[in-house]
Amino acid sequence: MAAITLKNIIKSYDKTQVVKGIDLAIEDGEFVVLVGPSGCGKSTTLRMIAGLEQPTSGDIIIGDRVVNDIEPQNRNIAMVFQNYALYPHKSVKENIVFALRRLKVDNDEIERRLSEISEMLQLEELLDRKPADLSGGQRQRVAMGRAIIREADVFLFDEPLSNLDSKLRSHMRTEIGKIHNKFGRTSVYVTHDQVEAMTLADKVVVLHDGYIAQYGTPMEIYLNPTNIFVAQFIGSPSMNIIEGTLFNDYLDIDGHHLPREKLSNVAYQETISDSGLKVKVGIRPDFFNDKAFFSETDLTFNFNNVVIDLIEPMGFDKEVLFNLAGGSVKARLDLRSDITLGVKIDLLVDLSRVLIFDPETEQRL
Amino acid sequence: MTPLERAEAKFGWKLVAPTILILGLLILYPLMYNVYLSFFDVQLNGYKTFVGLENYIKLLTNTDYYSAIGTTSLYLLGTVVGTTLLGLAMALLLKDPFKGRGLVNAAIMLPYVAPVISVVFGWQFLFDPISGVVNYLFVDVLGIWSERTNLIGNPDSALWVVVLFDIWKHAPIAYLLILSKLVSVSRDQYEAAAIDGYGPIGRFFHVTLPELYFVLATVVLLRLIWNLNRFEDVYLLAPNVQTLPIFTYYQAFTGVIDQGLAAATSVIQLAVLSVFIWFYIKKIMKW
Amino acid sequence: MLGKRTLTGRIGFALAILLLVSFSLLPFAQILSTSLKHQYDWGNPSLIPQTINLDAYKELLGLTEAKKVEIPAAIQKILNNPKLPKDKKEAIAAKYTSNENLFPFGKYMLNSVIFSVGAATFSLIFSVMGAYSISRLRFKGQVVIQRSVLFVYMVGGVLLMVPLYQMAMNIGLASSLWGSAFCLFLIYIVQTLPVGMYMLGNYFRGIPFALEEAAMMDGCSRKEAIIKVVLPLSLPMLATVFIYCFIIGWNEYLFASVFLKQYPEFHTLPLALQELFVSKNAIWDRIMAASMLTLAPIVICFLFASRFMKGGKTDGGVKG
Ligand SMILES: Nc1ncnc2c1ncn2[C@@H]1O[C@H](COP(=O)(O)OP(=O)(O)O)[C@@H](O)[C@H]1O
Ligand SMILES: [Mg+2]
Numbered sequence: 001m002a003a004i005t006l007k008n009i010i011k012s013y014d015k016t017q018v019v020k021g022i023d024l025a026i027e028d029g030e031f032v033v034l035v036g037p038s039g040c041g042k043s044t045t046l047r048m049i050a051g052l053e054q055p056t057s058g059d060i061i062i063g064d065r066v067v068n069d070i071e072p073q074n075r076n077i078a079m080v081f082q083n084y085a086l087y088p089h090k091s092v093k094e095n096i097v098f099a100l101r102r103l104k105v106d107n108d109e110i111e112r113r114l115s116e117i118s119e120m121l122q123l124e125e126l127l128d129r130k131p132a133d134l135s136g137g138q139r140q141r142v143a144m145g146r147a148i149i150r151e152a153d154v155f156l157f158d159e160p161l162s163n164l165d166s167k168l169r170s171h172m173r174t175e176i177g178k179i180h181n182k183f184g185r186t187s188v189y190v191t192h193d194q195v196e197a198m199t200l201a202d203k204v205v206v207l208h209d210g211y212i213a214q215y216g217t218p219m220e221i222y223l224n225p226t227n228i229f230v231a232q233f234i235g236s237p238s239m240n241i242i243e244g245t246l247f248n249d250y251l252d253i254d255g256h257h258l259p260r261e262k263l264s265n266v267a268y269q270e271t272i273s274d275s276g277l278k279v280k281v282g283i284r285p286d287f288f289n290d291k292a293f294f295s296e297t298d299l300t301f302n303f304n305n306v307v308i309d310l311i312e313p314m315g316f317d318k319e320v321l322f323n324l325a326g327g328s329v330k331a332r333l334d335l336r337s338d339i340t341l342g343v344k345i346d347l348l349v350d351l352s353r354v355l356i357f358d359p360e361t362e363q364r365l
Numbered sequence: 366m367t368p369l370e371r372a373e374a375k376f377g378w379k380l381v382a383p384t385i386l387i388l389g390l391l392i393l394y395p396l397m398y399n400v401y402l403s404f405f406d407v408q409l410n411g412y413k414t415f416v417g418l419e420n421y422i423k424l425l426t427n428t429d430y431y432s433a434i435g436t437t438s439l440y441l442l443g444t445v446v447g448t449t450l451l452g453l454a455m456a457l458l459l460k461d462p463f464k465g466r467g468l469v470n471a472a473i474m475l476p477y478v479a480p481v482i483s484v485v486f487g488w489q490f491l492f493d494p495i496s497g498v499v500n501y502l503f504v505d506v507l508g509i510w511s512e513r514t515n516l517i518g519n520p521d522s523a524l525w526v527v528v529l530f531d532i533w534k535h536a537p538i539a540y541l542l543i544l545s546k547l548v549s550v551s552r553d554q555y556e557a558a559a560i561d562g563y564g565p566i567g568r569f570f571h572v573t574l575p576e577l578y579f580v581l582a583t584v585v586l587l588r589l590i591w592n593l594n595r596f597e598d599v600y601l602l603a604p605n606v607q608t609l610p611i612f613t614y615y616q617a618f619t620g621v622i623d624q625g626l627a628a629a630t631s632v633i634q635l636a637v638l639s640v641f642i643w644f645y646i647k648k649i650m651k652w
Numbered sequence: 653m654l655g656k657r658t659l660t661g662r663i664g665f666a667l668a669i670l671l672l673v674s675f676s677l678l679p680f681a682q683i684l685s686t687s688l689k690h691q692y693d694w695g696n697p698s699l700i701p702q703t704i705n706l707d708a709y710k711e712l713l714g715l716t717e718a719k720k721v722e723i724p725a726a727i728q729k730i731l732n733n734p735k736l737p738k739d740k741k742e743a744i745a746a747k748y749t750s751n752e753n754l755f756p757f758g759k760y761m762l763n764s765v766i767f768s769v770g771a772a773t774f775s776l777i778f779s780v781m782g783a784y785s786i787s788r789l790r791f792k793g794q795v796v797i798q799r800s801v802l803f804v805y806m807v808g809g810v811l812l813m814v815p816l817y818q819m820a821m822n823i824g825l826a827s828s829l830w831g832s833a834f835c836l837f838l839i840y841i842v843q844t845l846p847v848g849m850y851m852l853g854n855y856f857r858g859i860p861f862a863l864e865e866a867a868m869m870d871g872c873s874r875k876e877a878i879i880k881v882v883l884p885l886s887l888p889m890l891a892t893v894f895i896y897c898f899i900i901g902w903n904e905y906l907f908a909s910v911f912l913k914q915y916p917e918f919h920t921l922p923l924a925l926q927e928l929f930v931s932k933n934a935i936w937d938r939i940m941a942a943s944m945l946t947l948a949p950i951v952i953c954f955l956f957a958s959r960f961m962k963g964g965k966t967d968g969g970v971k972g
Contacts (some may be wrong), residue, residue, distance in 0.1 A: 050869065054370050069368040069369060071369060071372075078867060079865075081724050082863070083860070083862060085866040087867075087881055088885065102870065102876075111723075150870070307699075370790070373789055374790070377789035377791040380781040380784060381782045381797055383778045384845060387841060387842055387845060388801065388804050388845065391812075391839065391842040392804045392807060393804065395812050396807065398818070402814060402815060402818060404801055407818060410821065458669065470677050471954075471955070474954070475677065475680065476679075479680070480903040480921075480922065481905065482926065482943070482946060483950075484683070484943070486925070486943050487680065487682045487683035490683075490686055491678070491679060501697045513943050533675065556939070590806050591808070594810050596810045596906050600905075600906075601905060603711070618813075619834060624817075627813075628815065631815075634810075637810050638806070638807065638808075642803055642806050642807075646799065646802060
């Protein structure tokens, strides 16, 4: 059991920095997901925690030890690799118990843990097979088994589900969640899939180009992204970013005036000159509603008479596109909304969910 | 550098240390020592006297040396062309699977793996003027030659026997290299060319050959590199064919021994070889 | 390519294959045939012996009584000459005692086995270490070493014979029996090490690095990861490399002749066969039988190794 702290971690390959100063505190037993687009440095960060890469500068602390100079095998860490990295020459059983055999754990204990884990992961039938004779999902479970049987202080996962089809993936996602609840080990999980991040994580770290763009609970990240990158990366469909102008009393979007005092998520306090302040406005598609089915309150704003350009029925709901401030805006509407192309409808927006960003720095205002 | 990186580097050096030591001591050092020796008159028992450039002068005024260079050039030309063409033909012939290909493959690889010493006598016997089947064939059956001749006994004809021997022994390597490229040429290309109206010959020149240029260059270069130093295959089959390695060997260990002169020959040969190797590393390995 | 679907195409194809296989195998067939023929049968172009003669094999394998030979009187006189250095005398005496009808094939074979198996073993150990290091570990100088190995790999033995002999002479090794044997042993290691490193290096690069990382996550040190994961996975390649090194040693003639010519005790097969051939006892059936017996271990190794040779052997420049 161990907390993990990263202090100003920088990693360069030759001259190029790929991790550019990361500070992170992960509490004991927490499940933290590192998420970000491909190439942003997630794996590198994870591998530095594992000891498979050495940070160029900065400290990594696991439990109460600075582990920078401790070899990976002595960090008491278990890891699930993206391509599973099962030993091809060993049977499933030998793969799973390899680490315990090395530690000279006694045989009864090995058998006990093995049967517990193979039952949990439904591996009983497969124990004598070689990895080459397993399906992708089975291999993935063996890799999980090999990691958890160790009962290590820390579990690391590098995109463990990315090679599975979508159905298996969501099944294994649930399994991983259960396993974490059962063992409660500190876990760091790397993925580029935001659904995995949102469903599994206690805390999410959004990485962008070697920096931490935001660190917080899934809800915080979803509702209060601190910059446009996080706002657009998290959530599907992604957040609409619309040109707007902020005045002292209202926010102007394409002639619509949203009352300033109702925008409870806009903390910007400074007085603004009469010409207003150019901003980018962020509204998630989920926070639009069809007026036909929702009542207007003083916390909503009515974009009246918008013209629908495109309709994408998604099953339970439908996504529609309309034009606003010279850009295309997406809204996710109730299945009941009976709309057709070219029709004008009224859309309500939840004012407390409207965010504004600085157009230059792209940071929240 | 972090301590862990330092530990890894240390481990790396530890593991290559024996290799570096052995190769350094027994290859790199001797190569340099060879240059040193080439400026001395060296006796077999190790006694040396400095003679400056005399060995080189002796060498460059020695007609035998030039004839060795001539022989070597012919040997290289014959073996490189022969091996490459035969290898190519074999690869084209055996490209597609057929019943018994495994056996045929094993049979044609056999000359390559067989020890030179265990096959040269078989070759000697084939060309033997009294009992050999070659003479029997050309004199008695076909009547092309009027009398039985000792092809290996005469250095001029022996050269071509040695060339044939090398082709026989090393075409399999060329075959393997060419085949591995040939099977990777995608079918689409052939089909596209067929649709464009090319017959088998057209397809060979427009699809196969362009794809093979690189591997053919590799084969040629490798044959040059290995055959420039070829000793056993020539010496054991026909010791009278004096290519450069054999010329050097005679200087160094037989008759009037002159190891300094042999060293000088090796120095020049190494220089030529280095050009080939440099070419190979630069163009083929792309370093 | 050859239009195999038509009948003429097929016949042509079969003929071409037949021609190719005959060309490859004819010398072997000739060796086998002559080794089994009686002398009166040698001039007969047919490959099938009129009657099978196994005498040559029997003699080589020591199945017949070997007669002890005396040194001829004329040679004995030379040997009694006090001016002749002792080692020369021994060499002459050895030559005459060993060559007179008596050809201790078994001993030569044992010498060859000792030299080539021994050198291949050391070579394999060093090349595993070296190849792992240059293909898997990160340190400065790695690339230089890698290129040097390739360079050294392509420098042939002939360029080294003079300096190596002189070096051995300078430190006094070349003038003693065991010293010469030791030199030759080292040289065989040197001749095979770069090949081994080259082949194994390529092979190791093909093993996913994640496997070793997984082993480290499972608590193995780097060394343990090599022993418990990398080596077991490389077994086929290790066998191939071993056999390959073995074949190189088994086939080697040049250095054996430079270092061991004067010590018939230690002659390896290639040297012994060549000596036999140039001696007065050159009898075709015996030479051919000896050739067959020299060839046999290689063919067996080859058949064993060919199952593994598909991948590693073809890439780049395998020696030959
Ligand atoms: N061994 C390496 N050498 C050089 N660059 C590397 C190495 N490993 C990763 N990188 C670079 O570092 C960046 C981050 O890689 P990585 O952490 O694997 O990204 P991801 O977030 O997709 O897991 C990438 O641009 C990658 O090209
Ligand atoms: Mg990654």
